[in-house]
Amino acid sequence: MSLDYHDFSDEQRAFASAVTDFCKRETGTREQRGEHPHNPAVYERMAGLGWLGVTDAGLVDTCVFLEHTGYGMAPIGGFATSAIVAGAVRRSGTARQQATVCGGLAAGRTFAIAMSEPEAGSDVAALACRADPGPDGGWVINGQKTWCSNAHFADAILLVARTAGRPGDHDGLTMLLVPAGTPGLRVAGIDTMGGREVNDLWFTDCRVPADAVVGVPGQGWRQLMAGLNLERLILAALMLGTARRAFDDALGYARERRQFGRAIGTFQVQRHRIADLATEIDCCGLLVYRVAALADAAPGRVLARESSMAKLKTTEVAKQVALAGMQMMGGYGYATEYDMERHVRATLVSTIYGGTSEIQRDIIGRSYGL
CATH class of the missing domain: 1.20.140.10 (Butyryl-CoA Dehydrogenase, subunit A, domain 3)
Known part of the structure; x- marks a missing residue:
């Protein structure tokens, strides 16, 4: 750390130095980083070092990791969205979901979160993508999401969908985990000045089981x-x-x-x-x-x-x-x-x-x- 922003522990300072050294050695050149925001090989090496589970240690430690990977230009673009999803599951998910997502992040898996829609960006209450009860006790999802970072390589997507009420209501939103490749889910990239980072998602009669719900149905806003x-x-x-x-x-x-x-x-x-x-x-x-x-x-x-x-x-x-x-x-x-x-x-x-x-x-x- 170039400046003493905080009363860091010796362990945190050592962690910062280790991340800095790794980035100098492994991602110090454009050739090492590659042209894409997420380099799976670099991500896997960090997982092998145990660093991707840093969110379990607290927010100061997480900020140390992010500050120094940001400084080192480490191509691990999938980490931020994965950490956000893991945080939501840690707070509200079942033990099984926590093992899948939080444990998966530590092991090098990636996750995305889908909230924005063509007519609902900053106004989250306006979400219209719906998940309705299915005949088998699960959920049937229909609608569109947009600007979804990293969905094109994520192992699963944390979807915020409407299960009750109508657009404009904060109540009635629900979080659901949708594995990549689920039938009825289509992912298409959006060209941006930063390259292929964000995506449109289309859900057409996309079915997920009852245990895909993270937390309590209808309480997604409070969980967010x-x-x-x-x-x-x-x-x-x-x-x-x-x-x-x-x-x-x-x-x-x-x-x-x-x-x-x-x-x-x-x-x-x-x-x-x-x-x-x-x-x-x-x-x-x-x-x-x-x-x-x-x-x-x-x-x-x-x-x-x-x-x-x-x-x-x-x-x-x-x-x-x-x-x-x-x-x-x-x-x-x-x-x-x-x-x-x-x-x-x-x-x-x-x-x-x-x-x-x-x-x-x-x-x-x-x-x-x-």
């Missing part, structure tokens, strides 16, 4: 709210690492690139820009680990305001850092030969997924009675 701390901190910690990496890449360039007979970092405009970015990143680190420590101290407490602040601040700063880095590097920042353009792509979308910055601001504002 219980997972806000984990989901938002996962995204914030990942972007904290990405922000630090973009900053260090820009700083290295500013020290080495010479124009007008001197390193460009010695010009006041660049020195001040570097100073501002470093200060903002430090603030983000303090915020992320403070919220993680609060959540670990009171596991059942939903920190809606604080977790929204962490997600909002860190993703916006990460975007600011990456865009400033591209500006400092000029044409080289735009070239695929350098990592800065990848940092820009990663940080731009971070202010959208997992609840947009506008939604985070609205949550924070409402928490003050507004």
Whole structure:
């Protein structure tokens, strides 16, 4: 860790160093990382080291892992969604589901979560994809989901579907685990500036058994709210690492690139820009680990305001850092030969997924009675 954001234990510092060393050795070059956000071979090696079960240890440990894999640009894009699904199952699932999902994550399996729909993004209550009781006691799913990250290689998808009520109701939503390859499920990729990361899902008379339900039927909204701390901190910690990496890449360039007979970092405009970015990143680190420590101290407490602040601040700063880095590097920042353009792509979308910055601001504002 480049900065003392938190009173880390010796074990956490050792863990951070181990992850950093692994990334330098195993994912330090573009060739090692590959062109896709998720590299199964790297993911499996981390599973073999026992690292993918880190969410069992608490949120501070999880943030340590995500910050340092984000900094190391480790191509394990499936981890974040898998950890979110595992968190939901750990809180609400049966022992069998926990063994399948939480144990599966630790062993290197991947999972996706499907909430958004063409007419329901930020407004989760507007979900219309339905799961109706089937003749065999199970559920029959019909409808569409969209923007589902990692569904094209996930072992199973945690689906949030409507089992009662109508669009606009918070009650009546249910979580169901749908294994990959279930008849009636079709997955189609959406082309984005980040490549193949998200998907459309179509459910046509897709049948799952009664024990596919995670938690209590009709209580999916409350179960989702219980997972806000984990989901938002996962995204914030990942972007904290990405922000630090973009900053260090820009700083290295500013020290080495010479124009007008001197390193460009010695010009006041660049020195001040570097100073501002470093200060903002430090603030983000303090915020992320403070919220993680609060959540670990009171596991059942939903920190809606604080977790929204962490997600909002860190993703916006990460975007600011990456865009400033591209500006400092000029044409080289735009070239695929350098990592800065990848940092820009990663940080731009971070202010959208997992609840947009506008939604985070609205949550924070409402928490003050507004």
